Amino acid sequence: MITLTAARTRQARVRANGLAGDRAASVAEATRRAVGLQAQDVKACRLSVRSRTSGLVKSDVDKAVRERAVVRTWAMRGTLHMVAAEDLGWVVGLLGPYFAKGLFGRRRQLGLDEETTERGVRAVAAVLSGSRPLTRAELVARIAEHGVVIDPRTQAVPHLLGYAAMTGVICRGPGLERDEPSYVLTREWLGEQPVIAEEEALTRLAARYLAGCGPATAEDFAAWSGLPLGKARQGFGGLELEPVTAAGEPAFVLAGTELPATARKPEVRLLGHFDAYLLGYRGRALAVPDGFEHRIRAGGGMIMPAVLVDGLAVGTWRQVRRKDGLRVIVEPFGALADRVLPGLRDEVTDLGRFLGLPTEWELGR
Template structure:
């Protein structure tokens, strides 16, 4: 399909195209490739992020994702929306250069309430870098003790905001898991950015926004310019300028008079029929399939939204996705080898074929965890 083509699609087709773009049909070759192609993957809840990667890298296990964090081929930081993401290490610095100023502005009132000013940040920067230099890194609690010893309070979230600021400016970054106990808790060591990521690509702002937008639309498409602006927190005017620069490398689809953009490779599926009509997946909570878009109604019927995000409290339940649509949630019961994976469809029960597919997904999930 030519990059200039315009075709009309349905919500079901959009959902299945997104499955393909996000590697949920054919998958990526490695953990590092997955995160690089996705651009950034929601990772506030680390266990969910691990399974999000596992669903996109065939044959991978939890140990593979942990290894990627341990060897630095994937890093976890706050590149946008004040939320932790998995990101490719060599791209993080230029992404932060684009997003940090706005993120810091949005936190101004909160930092004023916490009594954090430029002098405090400078003091904590020197303390933190001095403490982690030449070491494997330090836990959050260890750095809090260092700050407290210098009169920098860490209570009432002041400490985590200080660490967020140091990471936001590219002085610190989260590194390897903090030992065996830390793995279970999702704890990571904080390390010096330049020591952990010695090589970073350099892009100016316009180049960076265009690169970030192109990577997003190739991995999340079909998606709109507004989806990307919300996802990245980059102003819409700059997104539109970037889209003009990269649109020749994409295909435009029109749905309800709105333009959706995706890669030519994904759009080519429209010629022979988009796969995935019978694909059933057990996705984690916070997965990019849902969280990667401002408008989620195309894949999650609005009447069922509260079942995925009860009370709109920002906590997303694990999702059952069938044919590119969210059709239910699922839960874990028990621990260890006694862990059970239980489907909770929105309506009725899963049919025999869907139930069998779900059981295969449950087995894949438990196998990923090593159970």
């Protein structure tokens, strides 16, 4: 059995996730490699693409959405993700029913009983049929004309739209002015989606997860996907796996996986909010030093932008917009090794290139 130190386990994971080694050449490739990128924050989603690609700029992400190479919808853990367009049908078909069912009680509290929810989804589908992409406000106004009146000031609207997406009826369309989201009918935006049996979809998702996040365990897969542990184990059970000892714990990679050697120089990445790497496992103990979890998970469900060195968070960072450009303030957990600084400077430079802004940086406290 292969034994990996904590450092080599992190290196294997970031390389699998597209954060080290050869970077992807397109938005779709980067998204597919990570299986999906968190997308509730549009700006953060763009940054997730930047850290996994080479040579792209922020408008390339929006272009990929407009051209339907990638699409945003509710997927892993019932949260908004960007996935490759060809993956939407089977991923939502597998995961959506779990989260749609699990949120029934909350919908009922919001006045969306089963009958009202189904009427609402039918109204949304009727309104969007043959239509241009519509904003949330436009949808609320239009479905009211179909007899489904929902107070836009409540959480009932996002829960109705989330249910429609989890059942495959709608997905997010292209971003509009000021990144306002829009909604489209899935079948009109992407065409009819293939139907895949649950067992096959479970195995496929488990394989994609391990390819993009391994070494990992079924427990990690369950935490990342939101699936019940029994289903996660079933997905692993359909794969040809190679057991490894990763940071002292049993884990798996797909059979035939080539594990990377120790990197010659530090792989430094500036991760944005909610980066997939920090949400890919049942815990962050391997990626975040002991005593600093509160700096990464700052409360309210926020996962903060992180400075990553060979898969280990060594600090957080933030942007300060100025008239003459952007200032990046890096707030390390401790003293940064001299060998890390060239990679950090390169990352700040690349961030400015990606955003199209003159960029400077400083080390904060």
